[in-house]
Amino acid sequence: MIESWVINDDSPVSVSSEVVREALRRRVDSGQLETWLTSSSGRLLAFVTNAERAMVMLLEEEGDPGEHAVDPGAEGASDGFVLSNGQHDEYPDQDTVPVGEAFGLVEHIVGTGAWPTGARWVVDR
Template sequence: MNNTPAWLVTHDNSEDLGFAFDCLIVGAITLGELKEWIYRVIVEMDEFPDYLIDITDIRRKHDLILDYQDVIGFWPYSPLKRTEETALVGIAYARFPDFRDDSISRGKARSALEKSASLQERFARHFPAISIADDTGDAADILVSGWWLSGSEKKILTGAEIQTLFINQLATGPLSTQLETDTGLKLQVVTNRERMMITLIEPNGASGHATDTQAGKGSRGGFLLDNGQEDEYDDVDTVAIPDALNVIVYILTHGTPPQEDWKVDVLGR
């Protein structure tokens, strides 16, 4: 008989149980799905701790989280990187249409999930029967979590509303616009209605802006700031429309700058 444990679910090493708990807490799986995984663990292991049976008797997720000391006796721990925790939230967004997380936007979570192949493989090993749908929706139709127009009443905007905001800016609206989130991100966009200067400021003080490496060595003025100052920028430091709108949508849905054509201006603290 093989005495090597198929799953790490004991007090000495609870990494697999901890991962299953993490999935439950963020909303990537239901309590029923956690129990199904435990039934599988029990079948596949020669010996298993009694508290696995006790977990299957729990009827509400809330009770398991609050009474874990009585049910298990310790909190199972699985060392996840912050990006992997965000990726788990991405699974919750993918599986449950009504899911919302006040601190992590759908775009940021799904982006983290797409970039974390190891997290996807680990989730598939635990829950092979669960499929994760690809996010094929139009970014403008996705709810952008947490962004609002700076200097106005805090009203969370959808992707479609923000897209309309910048289209109006290109027509007759103000040439300078800033959006912000509860997380501290700020997106500043200044335009001369031909090109856009797009700057993202992060909570740690880091900042950067979109670039156009194909723009050549020219420069243009007409970028009017809120304080009345009119700036001139090198074309390489601004982006032509409609490419600029695509950059804006990417930042709003992912919460991070694009990997290409981006220049760091200030390093974070």
């Protein structure tokens, strides 16, 4: 059984892979740069963006260091990652991916429960 996902601070209705990209875009356009999704099995999926790059993290449960998407060839760092608590973060570009790629990663994980073939990520556990 494939798990279902909900956006934590939206309605309790499941979000499908077909609509999650647009839901994320709407949130970013409205200034919500941090989105957490929770699966029916308790896993967590985080999407934090500065509208150019995004940090995508997949955690098995709350408190799990998880795993995150990477861009190994990227150099430098980007700021402007504003969390829901008002904290402003800066991340090395190698620990984030271009926002278009991030949308695709989230869409695939919501649809299949796994990273796409060919995606690059590191395990932080």
